[in-house]
Amino acid sequence: ExxxxxxxxxxxxxxxxxxxxxxxxxxxLKTALEFNPETVVIIISGYGTVxxxxxxxxxxxxxxxxxxxxxKKLFEVIDKAIKPNLPLSQELxxxxxxxxxxxxxxxxxxxxxxxxxxxxxxxxNTLIYGESGTGKELVARAIHSLSRGKNxxxxxxxxxxxxxxxxxxxxxxHERGAFTGAVxxxxxxxxxxxxxxxxxxxxxxxxxxxxxxxxRMIEDRKVRRVGGKKEINVNVRIIAATNKDLERLIQENKxxxxxxxxxxxxxxxxxxxxxxxxxxxxxxxxxxxxxxNSGTSVKKFTKEAEEALLNYAWxxxxxxxxxxxxxxxxxxxxxxxxxxxxxxxxxxxSDSIHxxxxxxxxxxxxxxxxENFEIEYLKHHLKKNDGNISxxxxxxxxxRRSIHRLIVKYNIxxxx
Numbered sequence: 328e329x330x331x332x333x334x335x336x337x338x339x340x341x342x343x344x345x346x347x348x349x350x351x352x353x354x355x356l357k358t359a360l361e362f363n364p365e366t367v368v369i370i371i372s373g374y375g376t377v378x379x380x381x382x383x384x385x386x387x388x389x390x391x392x393x394x395x396x397x398x399k400k401l402f403e404v405i406d407k408a409i410k411p412n413l414p415l416s417q418e419l420x421x422x423x424x425x426x427x428x429x430x431x432x433x434x435x436x437x438x439x440x441x442x443x444x445x446x447x448x449x450x451x452n453t454l455i456y457g458e459s460g461t462g463k464e465l466v467a468r469a470i471h472s473l474s475r476g477k478n479x480x481x482x483x484x485x486x487x488x489x490x491x492x493x494x495x496x497x498x499x500x501h502e503r504g505a506f507t508g509a510v511x512x513x514x515x516x517x518x519x520x521x522x523x524x525x526x527x528x529x530x531x532x533x534x535x536x537x538x539x540x541x542x543r544m545i546e547d548r549k550v551r552r553v554g555g556k557k558e559i560n561v562n563v564r565i566i567a568a569t570n571k572d573l574e575r576l577i578q579e580n581k582x583x584x585x586x587x588x589x590x591x592x593x594x595x596x597x598x599x600x601x602x603x604x605x606x607x608x609x610x611x612x613x614x615x616x617x618x619x620n621s622g623t624s625v626k627k628f629t630k631e632a633e634e635a636l637l638n639y640a641w642x643x644x645x646x647x648x649x650x651x652x653x654x655x656x657x658x659x660x661x662x663x664x665x666x667x668x669x670x671x672x673x674x675x676x677s678d679s680i681h682x683x684x685x686x687x688x689x690x691x692x693x694x695x696x697x698e699n700f701e702i703e704y705l706k707h708h709l710k711k712n713d714g715n716i717s718x719x720x721x722x723x724x725x726x727r728r729s730i731h732r733l734i735v736k737y738n739i740x741x742x743x
Contacts, residue, residue: 333358333366334612335430340409341368342401345379345391353383360387362432362609367408371396426469429462430613433603439466439595446593447473452545454590455568457597460646463568464528466597471524476564479523482516487532487728495537496553499544505554517550517561525563530590531571531582542586565590600641600648607637610645614652626656631666642700643725650724672703702737705730709739 330350333341341359345352352370359366370383370391383391389408392401426440446453447470455463464483471481489497496505500515517525527533533541544550545565549558567590576582600607615626628636641647651670659668704723712718720727733739 329355330358331612331616334362334609335616337363338366340405341366342371342405343368344371344373345383346373353379353386356383356386356388369404369408426473429465429469430610431603431606432609433598433605435598435603436606439597442593442595443469444473446470446595448475449593450474450476450564451592452565452590453567453593453595454573455566455595455597457568457570458599458644459570460644461597461599462645463570463597464526466595467524467526467566467568470566471526471564474524474564476523480520481524481526482520483526483528484516485528485532487529491534491537495540498537499540499550499552500555501553502555505552509554512552515550515552517544517563518559520561520563522562523564525565527565527567529569529571530567531569531573531576535581535583538583538586542583542589545586545589600644604637607641607648608633610648611636611652614649615656618653618656626659626662626664628664629666632664632669635666635669640696640700642697646724654722672700672707698737701733702739705733705737705739 329343332338333355338359341355343352343355352372356368356370359368368383368388370388371394372379372391373394390404392404426444429436429440431437431440443466453467453470455466457463457466467483468481471477484498486494492506496509496513496515498515498517500513500518501509503509503512527541544561547558548561550561551558573582573587577584577587611628636648643650655664655669658670661668705719708719708723712722716727716730720730723730
């Protein structure tokens with residue numbers, strides 16, 4: 328239990344006996360320092376374990392206390408250990424709950440979290456870059472929850488989810504009689520976000536004509552409902568996210584450069600999971616802990632299964648990882664999760680970079696690997712679900728539009 332907790336939470340101080348049933352103080356020490364090097368570890372040693380305790384000091388333990396000891400002695404060592412670290416300890420305690428909830432251990436995500444904490448109070452427009460499934464909306468919500476408008480609404484909208492005509496009506500609202508079916512006046516989503524944050528998810532999918540209207544809204548802080556004449560003042564913070572290269576879209580005349588510069592006041596890049604593998608097991612343990620809280624029993628991975636999780640490329644990033652852990656947890660009846668219990672293609676391809684791609688340049692190798700994965704993965708799930716798109720989308724943890732897009736992209740025949 329201690330080992331699992333050390334992997335998912337930060338502790339200022341760990342006090343551990345050296346000799347215990349099931350786990351040693353050395354294992355506790357190694358895990359504590361591996362997942363949080365700032366943790367102070369004090370080892371308690373009994374008869375015959377002093378030599379091991381000295382070895383623990385060499386491994387990074389702060390000190391060891393021999394049995395028997397008094398409370399006074401213990402508190403003296405704790406006091407001495409903690410006092411030099413008080414500024415850091417206090418700093419950790421001052422990290423807002425919203426940021427501590429972003430499970431991470433990698434330096435890259437620490438930089439992202441540091442940037443969030445500095446960006447949030449500024450109220451400046453923010454552009455979040457990242458591949459699909461990296462947690463861009465989680466970052467946007469964290470920024471909102473630390474901003475001055477945190478007590479007002481956070482309103483997200485997916486720019487690729489609706490046709491242009493409906494999207495404009497949803498965004499800016501419409502007046503009664505503006506079009507067929509508009510029987511009542513309806514405020515837009517932007518108005519609902521008054522005083523808070525409006526989040527444009529996948530803004531690279533927005534059509535050029537809508538880009539013009541959004542640009543005007545950002546510049547003038549005013550909206551006009553569809554079919555309306557009156558302009559309505561809006562006070563919202565704008566956060567946008569994309570998994571596309573907007574600068575390349577500008578060159579292709581698919582995205583307005585003036586809108587790009589308006590949105591890009593502050594830029595946050597969320598790294599893909601394959602570039603922060605230190606976060607994989609903390610995330611796995613985090614999701615496992617959530618499942619245990621739902622009343623199910625604790626399950627563990629074999630070493631081989633853990634290696635497979637660490638070596639997999641995770642093209643679907645954190646979203647794919649969570650989906651795999653959920654399915655594995657509930658479909659595996661045993662208390663110990665083995666390699667073969669993990670859903671394909673992870674268990675069959677623990678080595679994600681095939682030798683055929685090694686000699687290609689990085690960009691082409693990455694594209695080839697992702698293409699091969701998407702084809703193999705989609706064919707497997709379509710076959711498993713008898714070509715049913717809805718069931719396939721549900722089992723893959725992605726929406727129907729994405730399934731259709733991939734089928735068209737790779738010309739996959741999915742029905743007899």
